Every structure is written in C-alpha cells, then in structure tokens.
Amino acid sequence: MRSLVLEAPEQLAWHDVPEPQRQHEREAIVRPLAVATCGLDQPMIYGLTPFAMPIQLGHECVAEVVDGPETFQPGDKVVVPFQISCGACPRCQRGQTGNCASVPALSMYGFGPLGGDWGGMLSDLALVPYADAMLVPLPDGVDPTAVASVADNVPDGWRAVAPALAQRPGADVLVVGGLIGPIPLYAVDAALALGATSVTYVDTDPGRLAVAETLGATVIDGQPDRSIGMWPVTVDGTGTPEGLVATLRATEWGGRCTSLGQLAETGALPLFELYTRGVELHIGRAMVRPSIPAILDLVAAGRMRPQLVTSATAGWDDAPYALLEPTTKLVLHR
Ligand SMILES: [Zn+2]
Numbered sequence: 001m002r003s004l005v006l007e008a009p010e011q012l013a014w015h016d017v018p019e020p021q022r023q024h025e026r027e028a029i030v031r032p033l034a035v036a037t038c039g040l041d042q043p044m045i046y047g048l049t050p051f052a053m054p055i056q057l058g059h060e061c062v063a064e065v066v067d068g069p070e071t072f073q074p075g076d077k078v079v080v081p082f083q084i085s086c087g088a089c090p091r092c093q094r095g096q097t098g099n100c101a102s103v104p105a106l107s108m109y110g111f112g113p114l115g116g117d118w119g120g121m122l123s124d125l126a127l128v129p130y131a132d133a134m135l136v137p138l139p140d141g142v143d144p145t146a147v148a149s150v151a152d153n154v155p156d157g158w159r160a161v162a163p164a165l166a167q168r169p170g171a172d173v174l175v176v177g178g179l180i181g182p183i184p185l186y187a188v189d190a191a192l193a194l195g196a197t198s199v200t201y202v203d204t205d206p207g208r209l210a211v212a213e214t215l216g217a218t219v220i221d222g223q224p225d226r227s228i229g230m231w232p233v234t235v236d237g238t239g240t241p242e243g244l245v246a247t248l249r250a251t252e253w254g255g256r257c258t259s260l261g262q263l264a265e266t267g268a269l270p271l272f273e274l275y276t277r278g279v280e281l282h283i284g285r286a287m288v289r290p291s292i293p294a295i296l297d298l299v300a301a302g303r304m305r306p307q308l309v310t311s312a313t314a315g316w317d318d319a320p321y322a323l324l325e326p327t328t329k330l331v332l333h334r
C-alpha cells in the first residue's frame with residue numbers, strides 16, 4: 001500500500017509499505033478519508049523540530065472502518081485519536097490517554113521514531129490497536145473533512161479552556177496566538193461553546209485574527225503586553241518563553257493559564273509574581289480521547305465550527321505538493 005513519507009526536510013514521497021494485518025480482536029484496520037495538518041506537521045516538514053526522520057506523516061484523521069471489533073461495521077466513519085491508548089490501564093481510566101501505560105511512552109501516529117512504529121495516516125490503511133477504546137463514531141451528517149482535526153488539535157484547544165471554565169463558569173477568556181498556529185483558534189471556538197462570556201484573541205497574523213473574529217472573538221492585533229489587562233482564564237499559544245511570560249502576566253489573581261506547547265528547552269518564569277498572585281499554570285500535552293465525543297456532539301449541533309479554521313483543502317494525491325505550501329490548517333481528503 002502507499003504511505004506518504006517525509007524522507008528529509010521538504011522531501012516528501014509516496015512509499016510502498018506492507019499492509020497492516022489485524023491479529024487481535026480489539027484491533028481494527030481503517031482507511032483514512034480525511035487527514036488534517038497539525039500545528040507541528042509543517043515545522044516537521046521544514047526540518048524545524050528535533051524529530052528524527054524518516055517519518056510516515058499524518059496524525060489527524062477521520063477514517064472508515066475496514067475490519068474491526070463487532071461493535072463496528074465496515075464503512076463506519078470514525079475519528080482516530082492520534083495518541084494510542086488502551087482505555088483500561090489506570091492512567092487511561094483517569095483520562096490520561098496520552099500517557100497510556102500499555103504502550104511505550106509518546107505512542108502516536110505520524111511522528112516517526114519519536115511516536116513509535118504506528119505508521120502515519122497519510123496511508124491507504126492503518127492499524128488501530130485498541131479500536132474499542134480509541135475510535136469515536138462520527139454523528140450522522142458530520143462531514144469528515146470538517147472534523148479531521150478532532151483527532152488532535154481541536155481537543156488540544158478544548159483542554160486549554162474546559163477545566164478552567166468548569167471551575168469558573170462564564171469566565172472571560174484570553175487566547176494568545178502565535179507559533180502554535182491553529183490550536184489557539186480551536187480554544188476560541190471551544191471557550192464560546194462552553195459558555196465563556198467573552199473571548200479575546202491576541203495575535204499579529206492577519207489570517208488567524210480574521211478566523212478568530214469569525215468564530216466570535218474580540219480581536220487585538222498586537223502583543224499581549226500589560227496594556228491589555230487581566231483575564232481569569234488564559235491560553236498561551238505563542239510557543240515562546242517570552243509569550244508564556246506575557247500571557248501569565250495577563251492572568252488575573254487566582255486565574256488559570258494553559259500553555260499549549262513549547263519546543264524551548266528552558267525559559268525564565270516570574271516565580272515570585274506567580275506565587276503572590278496565585279496563578280495556576282498548566283503545561284503539558286493534550287489528552288485527546290476523553291473530550292472527542294462531547295466535541296463531536298457540539299459540532300453536530302452547530303455549536304462548534306472547526307471547519308472555519310481550515311485554510312486550504314487538497315486531494316489525496318496532491319499531498320506531497322500541498323503540504324509544502326504554508327497554511328494554518330490544510331485538510332487532505334479522498
Ligand atoms: Zn499534532
């Protein structure tokens with residue numbers, strides 16, 4: 001079967017690889033239908049991440065079931081979470097599905113050696129090891145191309161605001177965009193769906209600012225400096241240590257800040273200020289599987305609109321060229 005491989009920076013090619021085989025009753029073979037680029041795919045393609053190559057690319061995916069456990073019929077459309085999780089170990093039971101104890105650490109599709117030997121979703125077929133625990137059926141009427149990112153980036157935006165809004169119903173939310181690309185925009189969408197009174201989005205990128213405004217945010221074209229005020233719930237999507245500090249300083253006394261991601265090894269934090277003001281800081285990868293059903297329900301009801309974040313679409317065969325064009329969110333579909 002064909003699988004798209006990132007051989008070296010900006011070198012993408014279809015490779016012929018062995019088809020996965022179903023060997024256990026919990027496993028499923030799926031056929032990817034729509035695959036979206038994550039905020040990390042293009043940095044990987046341009047060689048800007050430390051991840052080793054070659055990489056079978058693609059980890060945000062809606063697929064159809066080809067062969068799987070009895071609870072699925074061939075042809076069922078499903079979201080395939082990018083993190084491999086068994087659903088049964090103590091960590092999975094606590095919702096820590098990105099830290100599943102049944103598989104090696106960081107097990108995920110589409111990250112090459114870093115994520116393990118699970119292949120990429122830009123392939124004709126893929127193996128899902130714990131299909132009964134991982135796969136989430138698409139509600140009727142939901143377009144696969146609209147929700148490919150529900151496998152990763154949409155839950156990543158959701159987790160940046162859902163726990164904080166559960167503790168502070170109706171709170172005003174600040175989202176700071178930047179290198180993390182599309183994920184802060186999904187945080188805007190999730191915050192409004194989860195009842196935030198207002199969402200303010202700060203960025204310098206005109207395209208992302210326009211999307212945030214369409215999603216319902218009040219937008220500020222600029223940097224999150226002290227002049228913008230303070231919010232009880234904040235999201236740092238800048239991807240830089242300086243941006244994290246600026247977002248922390250825009251977090252109210254007793255507020256909660258979630259940092260969506262960092263590739264920086266180290267950075268200085270205003271520790272005494274955080275201590276005196278009692279600011280909660282959460283740093284870590286998203287645990288995507290638990291929130292997927294709630295997100296799909298909100299999409300089916302028209303209350304979340306992840307399709308508005310999609311900036312480009314392309315046909316499957318055009319993937320090697322389309323992936324080289326800079327975009328916020330590309331969806332490849334069959
Ligand atoms: Zn990702």
Ligand SMILES: [Zn+2]
Pocket residue numbers: 085086087088089090091092093099100101102
């Ligand atoms: Zn597990």
